[in-house]
Amino acid sequence: MDECILFADDVVLVDESRAGVNRKLEQWRCTLESKGFRLSRTKTEYMMCDFSTSRHEGGDVSLDAQVVAHKDTFRYLGSMLQKDGDIDEDVKHRISADWLKWGQASGVLCDRRTAIRPAMLYGAECWPTKRRHVQQLSVVEMRMLRWFCGHTKRDRVRDEAIRERALVRSGVLKHVDKVKKGRGRPKLTWEKSVKRDLKDYDSSEELALDRSLETSYQRA
Structure with missing residues (x-):
């Protein structure tokens, strides 16, 4: 699958839109269930990193018609991720x-x-x-x-x-960062x-x- 991070049994699905996340989540669920696995409804969470000052999306992320819990912080592989990137x-x-x-x-x-x-x-x-x-x-x-x-x-x-x-x-150590600069204070x-x-x-x-x-x- 495109734009996903796989590590052991922890999976992160990434997309620039909520609709894209819903689509990938449903695809991932169908793929697992076709192989006899089940995607946990209670452990699945989502976090929106809204770095845009002009674009705002509403709505929920759903997993098989069940709303996924929304979090401001997200723990992944021992690290705490924040929606503001701090x-x-x-x-x-x-x-x-x-x-x-x-x-x-x-x-x-x-x-x-x-x-x-x-x-x-x-x-x-x-x-x-x-x-x-x-x-x-x-x-x-x-x-x-x-x-x-x-x-x-x-x-x-x-x-x-x-x-x-x-x-x-x-x-x-040295790190090379090629991220594009946006508006406002970097x-x-x-x-x-x-x-x-x-x-x-x-x-x-x-x-x-x-x-x-x-x-x-x-x-x-």
Whole structure:
């Protein structure tokens, strides 16, 4: 089928119109039932990402004459998608998952990089992060790093000293974005957020893409 995303048993159908979504959903239902499968009516949800300022559609999405539940956020493969394209809910979800993994692992693990960091950064490679998102993640990371180093806020140890002791460094990758620009103020993209971070840390793309330098940091 055109314009659909398949991953294990999770399926996403995408179209530019509500009628197109209804048509694809009905086609998918008929295809499954012809092979002896059944499409769940209760687990199927839809979300409309209305990025157009002039085009608005009404009506419902239906599955075999049953109205499909409409959601403002949509969970797919561990990530929270929002109808406005932002990542606020995904950041909150990742932080919650991080604390859950921290609680499970803090009693037996000594190296926080083993399980905690992947839990919080899962699916974050393409986040168009804003400063408030970075701040939220940094607060969580510093609380864990202080615990890891045996310090609390009352000890008044600077964040830089904690990071240096824990050997925490950051890295960035390059992303090519060819999305067409629309009217109004452009949304913050992943590439722009990377360039902003490079500027904040007085770094460059060439330095960030230097694999030999990254390897030397990892071995240090």
